[in-house]
Amino acid sequence: MTEQSTTETAGEESASTQTSRPALGSTRSPGAGLRPAQRARYMRIIASAEELASEGGYDAVQMRAVADRSGVALGTVYRYFPSKNHLLVVALVLEFETAAEAVTTAEIPGGSAAERLMGVLRGVMPRLSENPLRYDALVRAAMFADASSAAELDHLGEVLTRLFAQAAGLDIVTEEVLNAVRIIADVWMSSLVSWVAGRQSVGDVLAHMDTAVTLVFDRLTELQRAS
Amino acid sequence: MTEQSTTETAGEESASTQTSRPALGSTRSPGAGLRPAQRARYMRIIASAEELASEGGYDAVQMRAVADRSGVALGTVYRYFPSKNHLLVVALVLEFETAAEAVTTAEIPGGSAAERLMGVLRGVMPRLSENPLRYDALVRAAMFADASSAAELDHLGEVLTRLFAQAAGLDIVTEEVLNAVRIIADVWMSSLVSWVAGRQSVGDVLAHMDTAVTLVFDRLTELQRAS
DNA sequence: GGAGAAAATGTAACGCGTTCTACATCCGGA
DNA sequence: TCCGGATGTAGAACGCGTTACATTTTCTCC
Numbered sequence: 393m394t395e396q397s398t399t400e401t402a403g404e405e406s407a408s409t410q411t412s413r414p415a416l417g418s419t420r421s422p423g424a425g426l427r428p429a430q431r432a433r434y435m436r437i438i439a440s441a442e443e444l445a446s447e448g449g450y451d452a453v454q455m456r457a458v459a460d461r462s463g464v465a466l467g468t469v470y471r472y473f474p475s476k477n478h479l480l481v482v483a484l485v486l487e488f489e490t491a492a493e494a495v496t497t498a499e500i501p502g503g504s505a506a507e508r509l510m511g512v513l514r515g516v517m518p519r520l521s522e523n524p525l526r527y528d529a530l531v532r533a534a535m536f537a538d539a540s541s542a543a544e545l546d547h548l549g550e551v552l553t554r555l556f557a558q559a560a561g562l563d564i565v566t567e568e569v570l571n572a573v574r575i576i577a578d579v580w581m582s583s584l585v586s587w588v589a590g591r592q593s594v595g596d597v598l599a600h601m602d603t604a605v606t607l608v609f610d611r612l613t614e615l616q617r618a619s
Numbered sequence: 620m621t622e623q624s625t626t627e628t629a630g631e632e633s634a635s636t637q638t639s640r641p642a643l644g645s646t647r648s649p650g651a652g653l654r655p656a657q658r659a660r661y662m663r664i665i666a667s668a669e670e671l672a673s674e675g676g677y678d679a680v681q682m683r684a685v686a687d688r689s690g691v692a693l694g695t696v697y698r699y700f701p702s703k704n705h706l707l708v709v710a711l712v713l714e715f716e717t718a719a720e721a722v723t724t725a726e727i728p729g730g731s732a733a734e735r736l737m738g739v740l741r742g743v744m745p746r747l748s749e750n751p752l753r754y755d756a757l758v759r760a761a762m763f764a765d766a767s768s769a770a771e772l773d774h775l776g777e778v779l780t781r782l783f784a785q786a787a788g789l790d791i792v793t794e795e796v797l798n799a800v801r802i803i804a805d806v807w808m809s810s811l812v813s814w815v816a817g818r819q820s821v822g823d824v825l826a827h828m829d830t831a832v833t834l835v836f837d838r839l840t841e842l843q844r845a846s
Numbered sequence: 847g848g849a850g851a852a853a854a855t856g857t858a859a860c861g862c863g864t865t866c867t868a869c870a871t872c873c874g875g876a
Numbered sequence: 877t878c879c880g881g882a883t884g885t886a887g888a889a890c891g892c893g894t895t896a897c898a899t900t901t902t903c904t905c906c
Contacts, residue, residue: 455863466864466885466886467865470865475864476862532762532763538759578810579809582804582805582809589765590766590769604802604805604835607802608831608835654903681891683893692857694855694896694897698853852902852903852904854900856898857896857897857898857899858898859895860894873881873883875879
């Protein structure tokens with residue numbers, strides 16, 4: 393994988409050019425279009441990876457261990473996921489999707505968009521800090537991903553954007569709102585990197601996010617009021 | 620290195636507990652306190668790493684190749700840098716320090732803090748895009764770094780903060796300005812990650828930064844005017 | 847200028863991500 | 877029901893980060 397070329401779409405999706413992988417970079421719901429037994433294997437592999445991550449962080453997610461724990465052969469893991477990093481990025485996407493669903497169903501209190509956003513973040517962070525090693529693995533994998541994971545990373549971005557947008561209660565997704573939300577997502581990912589590296593506490597992260605959310609959304613709502 | 624513990628200072632700096640490494644996590648100027656020959660080796664190793672990075676990105680920076688190219692033994696590379704990642708993070712810090720110096724000496728035009736900040740970014744990005752593979756290596760290493768690189772990453776944060784603060788021309792570093800600058804730095808690092816992964820063009824990055832800078836600093840200057 | 851410590855060298859070895867290969871098994875269609 | 881390709885298995889093998897070690901070179905200090 394000596395990729396990189398400044399502009400590349402990491403194209404895949406060709407029907408079955410080679411030996412036709414099951415799901416690969418499908419940015420849709422995980423394991424869509426798989427036979428039940430395959431879907432089960434797919435999910436089992438992800439679950440094993442997350443377990444190992446929870447136990448020992450990124451280093452403990454060893455592909456042989458993942459294979460053993462999910463009861464499949466090493467080659468099978470690689471049939472479903474082209475690399476350890478792809479696997480972990482998909483896992484992170486699933487985590488955030490779960491979080492997003494929780495946000496949809498839950499009542500989001502708070503007067504302003506900024507307040508609701510912070511409410512959600514304050515609800516999410518404790519969940520993360522219950523399991524620092526797990527997010528050490530997932531977050532570092534996501535930030536380390538190379539161009540071959542572009543599809544998965546784009547999906548991750550979408551999920552995050554949706555999560556924050558509906559947290560803010562801004563269903564009317566104007567371009568401006570989208571930009572604001574993307575900025576928040578960027579700051580959050582950077583903060584998570586600091587957190588998993590042990591350079592910021594959960595409190596630090598929340599304080600930082602509070603500043604960012606306030607600055608970005610206060611200005612945004614003013615702009616909207618003006619228009 | 621199975622680190623992690625939510626709160627950890629990655630303590631080093633003990634005078635010479637073990638076999639006394641030369642510089643290690645010294646967050647000061649690189650290779651400070653080294654004999655000339657050692658300082659030369661230290662810089663040569665970094666230079667080799669950057670060359671290899673420029674030629675083939677993260678994967679091409681192979682420790683044996685770094686050793687060969689700098690004319691030292693593999694073990695010597697590891698005496699100066701505890702891991703490939705530490706090495707690359709130090710290299711990134713040096714790059715940003717160089718950029719920061721350029722900013723200090725250069726006249727920064729532009730009326731508002733936001734405009735000057737964007738001016739600097741517009742000046743820096745082309746330099747990065749001349750060498751995408753180099754920054755693929757450096758940026759991904761920085762984001763992948765684990766807790767053992769906390770000291771280097773903190774230093775990186777300081778350098779970035781300083782760079783942006785003086786770009787904005789805000790020498791009066793109030794806590795609020797500092798927060799704003801940190802947010803910009805976070806957004807920038809996230810954007811760089813997207814860029815090296817081939818998911819955003821240089822234009823995308825600049826547009827995104829423009830939005831962020833505008834939102835954050837417009838609001839900030841208002842707040843300052845009010846006080 | 848010589849002794850002892852520190853630094854550097856060269857090389858072998860280990861661990862884990864990834865690839866490859868030969869074989870077994872499953873599944874959908876004629 | 878049986879065939880053929882896709883899927884899964886087991887295990888060897890390769891590359892590179894990292895460590896260990898025996899040996900030589902270079903400093904430091906007296």
